Amino acid sequence: MTEHESPLGVGIVGVGGIALSHMAALRAMTSAQLVAVCDVDAARATEVAHLQRCTGYGSLEELLADDEVEAVIVCTPNMTHEQLGVQVLRAGKHLLMEKPLALTSDGARTVAAEATARDLALAVGHSHRFSDQSLAIRELIDAGDIGTPRFVRIVMNGGWIWPGWQAWMLNPELSGGHSLHNGVHLVDLASWWMGEPATSVFSVGQHATSEALEIHDYLVMELGFASGGSAVCEISRGERPRSTGYLELTVVGTDGIAARTWDAEGVLAWTDAGLTAWSVTGSADRTFVRELEAFVAAARREADVVPPLSAAIHAVDIAVASEESLRAGRTIEIGAPA
Amino acid sequence: MTVPLTTQPGFTRALAAVRGAEIGLLRAVALDLVAVGEGDALRELGPEAIELIRSATGPVSVELQAHATADGATTFLGRASHGIAVSAHLSLVAGEPREYLRATIRLVGTHGSVLVDLLRPLLDVRTAAGARQVRFGPPGTQIPAADAADTLSAIAESARSGRAKSTTW
Numbered sequence: 001m002t003e004h005e006s007p008l009g010v011g012i013v014g015v016g017g018i019a020l021s022h023m024a025a026l027r028a029m030t031s032a033q034l035v036a037v038c039d040v041d042a043a044r045a046t047e048v049a050h051l052q053r054c055t056g057y058g059s060l061e062e063l064l065a066d067d068e069v070e071a072v073i074v075c076t077p078n079m080t081h082e083q084l085g086v087q088v089l090r091a092g093k094h095l096l097m098e099k100p101l102a103l104t105s106d107g108a109r110t111v112a113a114e115a116t117a118r119d120l121a122l123a124v125g126h127s128h129r130f131s132d133q134s135l136a137i138r139e140l141i142d143a144g145d146i147g148t149p150r151f152v153r154i155v156m157n158g159g160w161i162w163p164g165w166q167a168w169m170l171n172p173e174l175s176g177g178h179s180l181h182n183g184v185h186l187v188d189l190a191s192w193w194m195g196e197p198a199t200s201v202f203s204v205g206q207h208a209t210s211e212a213l214e215i216h217d218y219l220v221m222e223l224g225f226a227s228g229g230s231a232v233c234e235i236s237r238g239e240r241p242r243s244t245g246y247l248e249l250t251v252v253g254t255d256g257i258a259a260r261t262w263d264a265e266g267v268l269a270w271t272d273a274g275l276t277a278w279s280v281t282g283s284a285d286r287t288f289v290r291e292l293e294a295f296v297a298a299a300r301r302e303a304d305v306v307p308p309l310s311a312a313i314h315a316v317d318i319a320v321a322s323e324e325s326l327r328a329g330r331t332i333e334i335g336a337p338a
Numbered sequence: 339m340t341v342p343l344t345t346q347p348g349f350t351r352a353l354a355a356v357r358g359a360e361i362g363l364l365r366a367v368a369l370d371l372v373a374v375g376e377g378d379a380l381r382e383l384g385p386e387a388i389e390l391i392r393s394a395t396g397p398v399s400v401e402l403q404a405h406a407t408a409d410g411a412t413t414f415l416g417r418a419s420h421g422i423a424v425s426a427h428l429s430l431v432a433g434e435p436r437e438y439l440r441a442t443i444r445l446v447g448t449h450g451s452v453l454v455d456l457l458r459p460l461l462d463v464r465t466a467a468g469a470r471q472v473r474f475g476p477p478g479t480q481i482p483a484a485d486a487a488d489t490l491s492a493i494a495e496s497a498r499s500g501r502a503k504s505t506t507w
């Protein structure tokens with residue numbers, strides 16, 4: 001905030017689960033300020049606006065017409081991203097789009113082209129890039145401590161967290177399937193750490209919780225890279241017991257390994273839930289603040305967006321190919337990134 | 339790297355959990371073996387890797403896609419019988435002494451999972467001179483070795499061609 005004395009005015013579209021993380025981050029920041037929210041559920045928008053002391057709208061058109069809103073965070077379900085993204089950018093507002101950027105490769109490029117044409121900042125919420133552990137791994141790689149990365153294993157396995165059968169996350173038409181819904185996070189981390197885009201994907205999925213599921217709640221994506229390197233990205237919402245929470249981040253380089261093991265935070269607890277590793281206050285808290293600070297810097301033209309737009313588009317390309325791999329049961333080659 | 343990982347007591351215990359259905363039915367296996375050493379990782383570590391996996395899944399057919407770097411670091415993901423997802427990474431880091439840097443296997447079942455650090459049990463010894471680890475405990479039951487040559491050549495062929503291959507282990 002050296003040049004800009006007034007905080008960036010931010011509006012949030014869709015005030016469901018993830019919007020809470022963005023609102024908490026905004027409260028901790030001085031460079032940006034929540035000025036308005038909107039939701040198709042107008043009553044919810046009003047209630048949230050009251051609690052957040054900002055303006056509540058029942059439609060995006062009203063929020064975009066508010067001059068105090070300089071930038072918008074879209075926190076709506078995945079199938080709305082392309083259309084709402086274009087609408088926000090056409091209104092001349094900077095955009096932080098929750099992941100995935102869109103449900104299709106063409107859709108991702110359509111939103112990106114709109115931002116480029118209007119010279120507006122477009123960032124995509126690949127929030128895992130901003131966690132302490134992800135940054136620490138990237139710093140080790142940049143310092144050359146483990147040599148050239150040639151393998152990444154990312155595991156984010158948990159038990160069931162989604163609501164009932166009608167939930168949009170469970171409908172591949174609405175969420176894009178698990179590759180697009182959560183897989184993009186892992187794809188983005190893997191490509192970022194490997195330092196190159198993936199060129200192929202082979203996926204194995206399971207309907208772990210119920211055969212009636214249309215999405216693969218357990219998903220393993222194997223990415224191939226032009227260097228011969230590879231990544232295995234495993235994401236699950238179907239583990240038993242439901243309290244399962246297993247996280248593993250490993251990068252193997254030509255000279256050594258960096259591994260963030262399940263119990264890396266050093267707090268093991270035996271409770272009625274069994275043995276669990278507890279996270280330490282602070283280790284994840286700064287993630288969304290960092291993500292938003294990077295977005296504000298990009299909107300102020302003080303820095304490039306993080307991740308680069310080409311990486312966010314690449315994550316969609318890979319995820320779309322991963323869903324195709326699940327359907328076809330074979331390896332899918334990916335063209336050059338945007 | 340003298341003690342076979344298949345005899346590691348934690349792994350033996352985990353296999354008992356799979357056979358006794360303590361974690362339900364097996365639905366995924368994830369194995370990482372990274373060692374200090376020279377040569378081709380698939381040749382050096384592959385037989386032991388296949389042995390570890392086979393002892394968990396039993397003899398099954400698998401459709402797998404592999405990748406390898408020019409210096410032989412190899413990864414594969416496969417869909418084995420009953421839809422079991424099996425992934426493994428094998429690589430060597432040049433240097434001395436020849437020892438494992440990482441050896442873990444995770445067995446995921448329908449009703450729970452087991453993570454085995456194949457380099458434990460061990461003592462963490464930290465002194466002013468530095469830190470080292472001392473393994474202890476008797477090895478578990480020896481698993482009879484079976485031929486992995488066909489599987490290893492299928493993995494190498496998949497990495498070479500960029501295509502998924504069918505094989506058995």
Ligand SMILES: NC(=O)c1ccc[n+]([C@@H]2O[C@H](COP(=O)([O-])OP(=O)(O)OC[C@H]3O[C@@H](n4cnc5c(N)ncnc54)[C@H](O)[C@@H]3O)[C@@H](O)[C@H]2O)c1
Binds near residue numbers: 016181
């Ligand atoms: N970065 C992360 O780690 C992370 C985590 C969770 C979710 N997400 C992403 O955030 C987005 C939202 O997920 P969620 O879990 O918060 O969903 P949610 O269902 O909890 O909330 C979505 C909200 O959007 C509202 N909404 C739907 N359509 C709308 C429209 N056209 N205009 C305005 N409001 C609309 C809904 O009424 C609801 O309040 C998704 O894209 C998801 O992929 C990201």
